[in-house]
Amino acid sequence: MTRMINGIDEMKTLVGEHLGWSPYTEITQEQVQQFAEATGDHQWIHIDVERAKAGPFGGPIAHGYLTLSLGPMLSPQVFGVSGVAMGVNYGAGKIRFPSPVPVGAKVRLGITLVAVDDIPGGAQVTQQFVFECEGAEKPSCVAEVIFRYYV
Numbered sequence: 001m002t003r004m005i006n007g008i009d010e011m012k013t014l015v016g017e018h019l020g021w022s023p024y025t026e027i028t029q030e031q032v033q034q035f036a037e038a039t040g041d042h043q044w045i046h047i048d049v050e051r052a053k054a055g056p057f058g059g060p061i062a063h064g065y066l067t068l069s070l071g072p073m074l075s076p077q078v079f080g081v082s083g084v085a086m087g088v089n090y091g092a093g094k095i096r097f098p099s100p101v102p103v104g105a106k107v108r109l110g111i112t113l114v115a116v117d118d119i120p121g122g123a124q125v126t127q128q129f130v131f132e133c134e135g136a137e138k139p140s141c142v143a144e145v146i147f148r149y150y151v
Contacts, residue, residue: 002076002077002078002079002080003019003020003078003079003080004079004080004081004082005079005080005081005082006081006082006083007081007082007083007084007151008083008084008116008122008123008149008151011081011113011116011123011125011149012116012123014113015113015114015115015116016112016113016114017112017113018110018111018112019078019079019111019112019113020078020079020110020111021078021108021109021110022074022075022077022078022108022109022110023077023108024106024107024108024134025070025073025074025106025107025108026104026105026106026107027062027066027067027101027102027103027104027105027106027107028103028104029049029060029103029104031062031066032046032047032060032062032063032066032103033047035062035063035065035066035069036063039063039065041063041065045057045060045061046060046061046062046063047060048060049103057100057102058102059102059103059104060102060103061100061101061102061103062100062101062102062103062105064097064141066101067097067101067107067131067140067141068095068129068131068141068143070107070109070131071109071129071143071145072089074108074109075109075111075129077109078109078110078111079111081149083151084122084149084150084151085150085151086149086150087147087148087149087150088147088148088150089145089146089147090124090146090147090148091146092143092144092145092146093126093143093144093145093146094142094143094144095141095142095143095144096141096142096143097140097141098138098139098140098141098142099133099136099137099138099139099140100140101131101133101140102133105133105134105136106133106134107131107132107133107134107140108131108132108134109129109130109131110129110130110131110132111127111128111129111130112127112128112130113125113126113127114126114127114128114144119148121150121151122148122149122150122151123148123149124146124147124148125146125147125148125149126144126145126146127144127145127146127147128142128143128144128145129141129142129143129144129145130142
């Protein structure tokens with residue numbers, strides 16, 4: 001269930017808090033193929049299913065940036081913000097891909113609110129995104145993601 005945060009002032013009270021987890025979503029070979037087409041990243045560990053079976057991961061894996069790109073789909077399932085006119089993606093800080101996402105794996109997103117800093121007209125909000133595969137020992141992606149919310 002999506003957690004609703006009422007405006008920037010409430011958001012400031014939640015710094016340091018884990019906001020929750022999205023539901024799991026399955027990563028399909030079709031998604032991987034489409035991402036390869038969109039980005040031009042046609043490395044065999046992603047798109048050549050037969051060759052990938054004999055490769056280091058035992059099958060095809062999702063691109064790291066495909067995993068990160070799930071943020072806009074999964075984060076609204078974790079939380080939403082009311083009392084703002086709009087929010088925009090401002091960028092990212094440190095991004096790491098500690099473990100692969102095998103095709104067919106189920107991935108979810110957890111979000112921790114790291115910082116809320118005042119800017120003209122709103123706030124810059126830093127969040128830690130942690131993507132994990134169901135049953136995996138380590139996260140698949142850990143990223144510092146920065147948004148700006150305007151009132």
